[in-house]
Amino acid sequence: xxxxxxxxxxxxxxxxxxxxxxxxxxxxxxxxxxxxxxxxxxxxxxxxxxxxxxxxxxxxxxxxxxxxxxxxxxxxxxxxxxxxxxxxxxxxxxxxxxxxxxxxxxxxxxxxxxxxxxxxxxxxxxxxxxxxxxxxxxxxxxxxxxxxxxxxxxxxxxxxxxxxxxxxxxxxxxxxxxxxxxxxxxxxxxxxxxxxxxxxxxxxxxxxxxxxxxxxxxxxxxxxxxxxxxxxxxxxxxxxxxxxxxxxxxxxxxxxxxxxxxxxxxxxxxxxxxxxxxxxxxxxxxxxxxxxxxxxxxxxxxxxxxxxxxxxxxxxxxxxxxxxxxxxxxxxxxxxxxxxxxxxxxxxxxxxxxxxxxxxxxxxxxxxxxxxxxxxxxxxxxxxxxxxxxxxxxxxxxxxxxxxxxxxxxxxxxxxxxxxxxxxxxxxxxxxxxxxxxxxxxxxxxxxxxxxxxxxxxxxxxxxxxxxxxxxxxxxxxxxxxxxxxxxxxxxxxxxxxxxxxxxxxxxxxxxxxxxxxxxxxxxxxxxxxxxxxxxxxxxxxxxxxxxxxxxxxxxxxxxxxxxxxxxxxxxxxxxxxxxxxxxxxxxxxxxxxxxxxxxxxxxxxxxxxxxxxxxxxxxxxxxxxxxxxxxxxxxxxxx
Numbered sequence: 001x002x003x004x005x006x007x008x009x010x011x012x013x014x015x016x017x018x019x020x021x022x023x024x025x026x027x028x029x030x031x032x033x034x035x036x037x038x039x040x041x042x043x044x045x046x047x048x049x050x051x052x053x054x055x056x057x058x059x060x061x062x063x064x065x066x067x068x069x070x071x072x073x074x075x076x077x078x079x080x081x082x083x084x085x086x087x088x089x090x091x092x093x094x095x096x097x098x099x100x101x102x103x104x105x106x107x108x109x110x111x112x113x114x115x116x117x118x119x120x121x122x123x124x125x126x127x128x129x130x131x132x133x134x135x136x137x138x139x140x141x142x143x144x145x146x147x148x149x150x151x152x153x154x155x156x157x158x159x160x161x162x163x164x165x166x167x168x169x170x171x172x173x174x175x176x177x178x179x180x181x182x183x184x185x186x187x188x189x190x191x192x193x194x195x196x197x198x199x200x201x202x203x204x205x206x207x208x209x210x211x212x213x214x215x216x217x218x219x220x221x222x223x224x225x226x227x228x229x230x231x232x233x234x235x236x237x238x239x240x241x242x243x244x245x246x247x248x249x250x251x252x253x254x255x256x257x258x259x260x261x262x263x264x265x266x267x268x269x270x271x272x273x274x275x276x277x278x279x280x281x282x283x284x285x286x287x288x289x290x291x292x293x294x295x296x297x298x299x300x301x302x303x304x305x306x307x308x309x310x311x312x313x314x315x316x317x318x319x320x321x322x323x324x325x326x327x328x329x330x331x332x333x334x335x336x337x338x339x340x341x342x343x344x345x346x347x348x349x350x351x352x353x354x355x356x357x358x359x360x361x362x363x364x365x366x367x368x369x370x371x372x373x374x375x376x377x378x379x380x381x382x383x384x385x386x387x388x389x390x391x392x393x394x395x396x397x398x399x400x401x402x403x404x405x406x407x408x409x410x411x412x413x414x415x416x417x418x419x420x421x422x423x424x425x426x427x428x429x430x431x432x433x434x435x436x437x438x439x440x441x442x443x444x445x446x447x448x449x450x451x452x453x454x455x456x457x458x459x460x461x462x463x464x465x466x467x468x469x470x471x472x473x474x475x476x477x478x479x480x481x482x483x484x485x486x487x488x489x490x491x492x493x494x495x496x497x498x499x500x501x502x503x504x505x506x507x508x509x510x511x512x513x514x515x516x517x518x519x520x521x522x523x524x525x526x527x528x529x530x531x532x533x534x535x536x537x538x539x540x541x542x543x544x545x546x547x548x549x550x551x552x553x554x555x556x557x558x559x560x561x562x563x564x565x566x567x568x569x570x571x572x573x574x575x576x577x578x579x580x581x582x583x584x585x586x587x588x589x590x591x592x593x594x595x596x597x598x599x600x601x602x603x604x605x606x607x608x609x610x611x612x613x614x615x616x617x618x619x620x621x622x623x624x625x626x627x628x629x630x631x632x633x634x635x636x637x638x639x640x
Contacts, residue, residue, distance in 0.1 A: 046638035100626040105165040112160035170615035188594025194543035200508035200581035228436040232483040236427035240474035244395035265377040274327035279318035280362035296356035296363035512583035516575035
């Protein structure tokens with residue numbers, strides 16, 4: 001849930017892509033308690049940065065969020081103590097970096113005004129409905145985060161401050177034309193490569209597998225054969241459609257709704273037309289324009305002589321969408337067409353054929369067939385639509401009220417009876433016997449917000465009602481974990497085929513790599529590439545120049561090609577094992593640098609990616625210097 005909203009937030013900030021690399025995921029990192037807490041006693045701190053204290057509680061909550069995210073990526077398997085220690089160190093480092101940046105921003109006088117903070121909130125996509133800020137959506141999202149409005153505003157203000165500092169640091173950077181040219185030459189270097197792939201199936205015949213080897217592999221790779229972490233989940237959901245079906249509708253209701261929203265049911269004048277397009281290519285000169293106009297005038301003459309419009313459209317029209325239909329454009333209002341076409345069409349009378357009308361696409365010959373005048377649909381005409389919209393609008397109001405009341409109820413008593421709660425608020429209940437950390441479960445699906453909320457340690461262990469979590473604009477769910485099933489090794493009998501396949505892939509790849517290494521030695525000793533490849537029972541395409549991101553080659557082949565020394569008049573040979581099994585033998589015979597052109601400094605598309613990375617490097621160096629000068633103390637028992 002925290003990651004999902006942060007994904008939405010970070011897409012709106014130019015600086016986010018830079019700072020996230022340094023600071024980690026903001027919401028997932030800081031959780032519901034803000035960045036820094038300085039209101040506690042000295043014995044309670046988890047981290048001190050230049051004498052500013054961050055509570056152990058704040059760090060532990062952030063750690064639980066981080067742990068849940070990584071466990072999900074590991075299919076719920078337990079992490080080793082070394083992995084946990086490394087992640088905890090990274091978490092502390094991220095807190096230190098963000099705190100230092102905020103401190104520096106404040107010292108340098110950077111401030112976010114109330115207006116800037118307000119604009120950041122109003123423009124937050126996570127708080128919007130149909131592209132506009134919606135207070136109800138914002139409150140619900142903050143409730144899912146367990147965050148107060150004041151806490152969120154404080155965090156936005158701090159983020160804006162840090163953003164101002166980061167922008168100032170990075171905008172001071174520049175690249176000279178010589179630097180750009182050197183970077184371009186390196187990153188767009190091409191190398192001449194000839195390679196041969198040694199597929200794993202060439203070596204599988206030599207792989208011997210018995211029960212002892214299968215058992216040994218299984219025991220050594222238990223994490224690859226674990227059942228997913230799951231829970232038995234009781235849930236209750238609030239949906240808009242069931243509410244809409246229960247809304248009482250009277251003729252008076254519909255009349256009042258129709259009168260209030262009559263503009264919804266008005267239709268502009270529409271016209272039904274056919275056309276023939278004589279295409280005019282973009283940038284056409286006067287001669288091409290004259291030729292197209294002459295052809296269009298010829299078509300008009302043929303129409304006036306009595307020839308069939310549909311047949312001429314199929315013969316001459318360059319509009320593929322309408323030509324096969326005889327030029328039929330169907331019914332459309334004036335706003336559908338480009339201005340010159342629309343003006344001509346809406347100035348005609350039914351049955352009239354126009355002279356050639358020029359648009360950016362060419363010359364059009366238009367025939368107007370029918371006119372449907374502007375009109376307002378009556379209540380009787382639009383009765384079904386009006387009733388559906390009335391029900392939907394009324395249900396939306398009820399949905400919002402129930403959502404707010406439900407949230408208040410949960411805040412005051414999150415350990416209540418889910419069945420009683422469902423009855424009180426008109427929720428539809430159900431149970432999922434196996435809701436997994438990796439893929440959720442039907443009918444609630446696999447939305448990451450929900451998975452994170454369900455597998456929150458507090459919810460799983462306390463028996464509390466979790467949520468509400470919005471599954472869609474018109475659907476939210478609350479839930480209770482009835483049973484928790486930790487990941488467990490699947491029986492060897494159930495995964496025996498998978499184990500055998502893994503052994504075959506591993507051992508055949510090792511054999512392929514050994515054969516590739518031997519081939520490299522022979523090549524370096526002077527044996528010809530074709531002779532070596534033939535002896536391996538494979539073939540190789542002719543040498544060709546490749547780039548660092550050539551999509552037609554396996555990633556390991558590209559990486560090994562450019563990791564090898566640059567050939568200097570003499571071929572470089574290397575071997576590489578492939579992730580998908582097997583190996584490759586590489587012969588790198590030549591290289592040529594990228595050539596950006598005469599003046600790369602003026603090429604915006606060329607310089608911007610390099611400048612952005614250079615600025616990121618400056619920002620990293622700036623943060624490292626802040627760290628070097630800082631006084632940081634960590635409570636060694638913070639995560640115990």
